[in-house]
Amino acid sequence: MPGRVSSGGLRRRLTIAFVLAVGLSAAALATGSYFVVSHNLLADSVDTAERQARQNLAIVPTYIQEDPTALLEAYQRGGGDFQTAGVHRGRPFSSTFQVNLRQVPADVRALVKEGELAYARRTVADTDYLVVGGSAGRGTELYYFFSEEDIRHELEQLRNILLAGVGILMLVAAFVGALLARSTLLPVARASEAARLLAEGLLETRLPVEGRDEFGVWAQSFNEMAAALEAKISALHAAQARERRFTADVAHELRTPLTALVGEASLLADHLESMPPETRRPAELLIADVGRLRRLVEDLMEISRFDAARESVQLEKVDLEALARATVRARGWDGQVRLEAEDVVISSDPRRLEGIVGNLVGNALDHGGGEVSVRVGRDGSAAFVEVADDGPGIAPEHLPHLFERFYKADASRSGAGTGLGLAIAQENARLLGGRIEVWSEVGRGTRFTLRL
Amino acid sequence: VDAHVLLVEDDASIREIATLGLEQAGFRVTATGDGRDALARFRQGAFDLVLLDVMLPSLDGFEVCKEIRRESQAPIVMLTARSELHDVVVGLELGADDYVTKPFELPELVARIKAVLRRSAAGLPEVTIAIGDLEIDPGSFTVKRGGEDVSLTATEFRLLLELARRPKQVFTRELLLELVWNYDYLGDSRLVDVAVQRLRAKIEEDPKQPKLIHTVRGVGYRLTSG
Numbered sequence: 001m002p003g004r005v006s007s008g009g010l011r012r013r014l015t016i017a018f019v020l021a022v023g024l025s026a027a028a029l030a031t032g033s034y035f036v037v038s039h040n041l042l043a044d045s046v047d048t049a050e051r052q053a054r055q056n057l058a059i060v061p062t063y064i065q066e067d068p069t070a071l072l073e074a075y076q077r078g079g080g081d082f083q084t085a086g087v088h089r090g091r092p093f094s095s096t097f098q099v100n101l102r103q104v105p106a107d108v109r110a111l112v113k114e115g116e117l118a119y120a121r122r123t124v125a126d127t128d129y130l131v132v133g134g135s136a137g138r139g140t141e142l143y144y145f146f147s148e149e150d151i152r153h154e155l156e157q158l159r160n161i162l163l164a165g166v167g168i169l170m171l172v173a174a175f176v177g178a179l180l181a182r183s184t185l186l187p188v189a190r191a192s193e194a195a196r197l198l199a200e201g202l203l204e205t206r207l208p209v210e211g212r213d214e215f216g217v218w219a220q221s222f223n224e225m226a227a228a229l230e231a232k233i234s235a236l237h238a239a240q241a242r243e244r245r246f247t248a249d250v251a252h253e254l255r256t257p258l259t260a261l262v263g264e265a266s267l268l269a270d271h272l273e274s275m276p277p278e279t280r281r282p283a284e285l286l287i288a289d290v291g292r293l294r295r296l297v298e299d300l301m302e303i304s305r306f307d308a309a310r311e312s313v314q315l316e317k318v319d320l321e322a323l324a325r326a327t328v329r330a331r332g333w334d335g336q337v338r339l340e341a342e343d344v345v346i347s348s349d350p351r352r353l354e355g356i357v358g359n360l361v362g363n364a365l366d367h368g369g370g371e372v373s374v375r376v377g378r379d380g381s382a383a384f385v386e387v388a389d390d391g392p393g394i395a396p397e398h399l400p401h402l403f404e405r406f407y408k409a410d411a412s413r414s415g416a417g418t419g420l421g422l423a424i425a426q427e428n429a430r431l432l433g434g435r436i437e438v439w440s441e442v443g444r445g446t447r448f449t450l451r452l
Numbered sequence: 453v454d455a456h457v458l459l460v461e462d463d464a465s466i467r468e469i470a471t472l473g474l475e476q477a478g479f480r481v482t483a484t485g486d487g488r489d490a491l492a493r494f495r496q497g498a499f500d501l502v503l504l505d506v507m508l509p510s511l512d513g514f515e516v517c518k519e520i521r522r523e524s525q526a527p528i529v530m531l532t533a534r535s536e537l538h539d540v541v542v543g544l545e546l547g548a549d550d551y552v553t554k555p556f557e558l559p560e561l562v563a564r565i566k567a568v569l570r571r572s573a574a575g576l577p578e579v580t581i582a583i584g585d586l587e588i589d590p591g592s593f594t595v596k597r598g599g600e601d602v603s604l605t606a607t608e609f610r611l612l613l614e615l616a617r618r619p620k621q622v623f624t625r626e627l628l629l630e631l632v633w634n635y636d637y638l639g640d641s642r643l644v645d646v647a648v649q650r651l652r653a654k655i656e657e658d659p660k661q662p663k664l665i666h667t668v669r670g671v672g673y674r675l676t677s678g
Contacts, residue, residue, distance in 0.1 A: 259466050
């Protein structure tokens with residue numbers, strides 16, 4: 001189908017939008033809570049460290065002597081979870097090798113030297129410390145290194161959990177979004193399916209009307225449209241069926257008196273010679289007109305059989321050349337038609353083929369004049385029978401209507417045929433899975449091609 | 453000819469003109485427009501052929517055909533409309549030998565009747581043909597299957613005989629139409645199919661799995677004893 005849009009694009013876009021919205025809000029929420037938690041944790045840590053540092057500083061005068069060893073031991077006994085570095089009487093010292101005075105930031109020292117309690121965060125050997133320093137007077141400075149590793153771990157954990165949470169949320173959002181998009185777009189999918197079915201002729205197709213939303217209203221309008229369409233078309237069908245039944249009935253009712261007429265005419269024909277001249281001519285005309293009437297009624301009956309789809313196809317192996325030859329001979333056109341044939345055997349209905357070929361050749365002889373030639377052959381996988389004449393040709397404006405019922409291109413010669421021959425031939429061709437094509441050029445001739 | 457034809461046709465004009473035409477062609481004609489009357493007349497007289505319309509008052513053509521077939525093998529030609537091909541098949545299945553479609557020309561009708569009559573009379577070989585447990589005697593117009601008489605219409609007999617004359621040869625429907633029904637070129641191949649079905653029903657043990665008359669798909673039929 002040309003220009004067929006790929007379905008699902010809208011669904012995908014809806015799902016993506018949903019996932020993005022959920023992902024962004026989740027990420028914002030996660031970031032926010034991360035910062036709040038980390039800020040609180042760090043602030044708590046500072047409070048605790050500050051309290052401990054004041055306690056530590058309070059005992060400095062008691063323990064400090066020439067060197068700070070006693071003080072450090074006292075700290076250790078106190079079980080404080082910190083390490084100490086400092087400067088006493090101009091000499092730096094520290095409780096472990098891990099920390100020393102050089103690791104204390106300069107601005108902290110500057111503040112401590114002024115007698116303030118100061119703190120800063122430092123990472124030493126991959127360990128996060130909160131360094132709180134204070135002065136114990138007389139040039140003695142003390143810096144306590146509180147490890148913040150556990151806070152870092154906690155924050156790391158929190159970050160991981162939040163990241164995973166956001167990820168999982170986005171996955172769930174994708175799934176839910178797809179489901180939502182599907183259910184939201186389901187009425188659209190249903191409507192497009194319904195429209196397709198309508199187009200294919202299933203006129204009783206309707207949409208379920210669910211809910212009172214826009215889709216519900218839409219479905220209702222769609223259904224109203226479908227109902228109107230169905231009513232129109234079935235009315236049209238009924239009218240057409242009535243018309244066809246009427247044609248069939250007329251043909252049928254004409255048949256009985258026509259049979260009598262045909263019989264009477266053929267008896268009359270046997271006695272034309274013995275008639276006086278003044279009755280003979282009218283009798284001749286009567287016989288000819290009965291023949292015409294008979295052809296017309298037979299054609300009408302045949303076309304009404306097509307309309308009622310009561311025609312069946314009897315498939316047999318058919319040699320097209322033999323069939324064309326027999327058709328021409330049976331109608332007494334032997335000397336007038338040139339036959340040119342390849343060996344083509346197909347499976348088809350010989351009686352219908354005979355009717356088609358007979359009609360085409362008859363037309364060519366009646367209207368074409370000049371030489372009529374029949375060509376049988378193969379065109380790829382399709383067999384064809386071509387009937388051509390080099391007569392006056394058919395004007396282009398008539399060509400599209402040639403296969404219409406009772407259409408006569410040549411009004412002045414309307415007496416010759418019933419006007420149904422080509423319509424019947426085309427119906428027959430269609431029944432055999434083929435078609436008849438026409439080519440014509442005024443002054444050059446006409447060519448009808450039956451393709452099977 | 454001097455054959456006696458029973459013409460059953462309810463339309464007075466057709467009946468009269470057909471009677472006239474057939475009489476001029478040399479037949480003796482008894483005409484009636486009523487189904488029951490037709491049966492009564494058939495039982496009284498010896499008719500060589502019945503010309504039977506389908507639409508009849510009191511008893512339709514199919515019923516008449518069925519009744520006649522029950523009592524006699526006399527050839528029956530149905531008069532039908534081509535628009536009712538269904539009628540054609542029903543008629544043939546009930547035992548009609550041929551059909552003529554309305555409207556028909558008198559010469560056409562006469563030719564068909566003569567062709568049907570020829571079937572029962574035409575120069576047949578006098579030799580009895582035996583195939584399997586079938587014995588076909590063209591002289592006495594009888595067929596025996598396993599020693600028992602099988603009752604065949606003239607058309608069925610002619611069909612069997614043509615197939616049996618050249619066993620194993622494949623006969624196309626067209627050829628059979630020509631040999632049995634005397635159609636020149638394109639007749640209705642349904643005639644052949646229905647007649648073969650009827651013949652199978654009479655001579656085959658199981659007509660659904662024929663052992664004598666075989667269908668050659670897309671071509672026609674052939675008779676083998678195997």
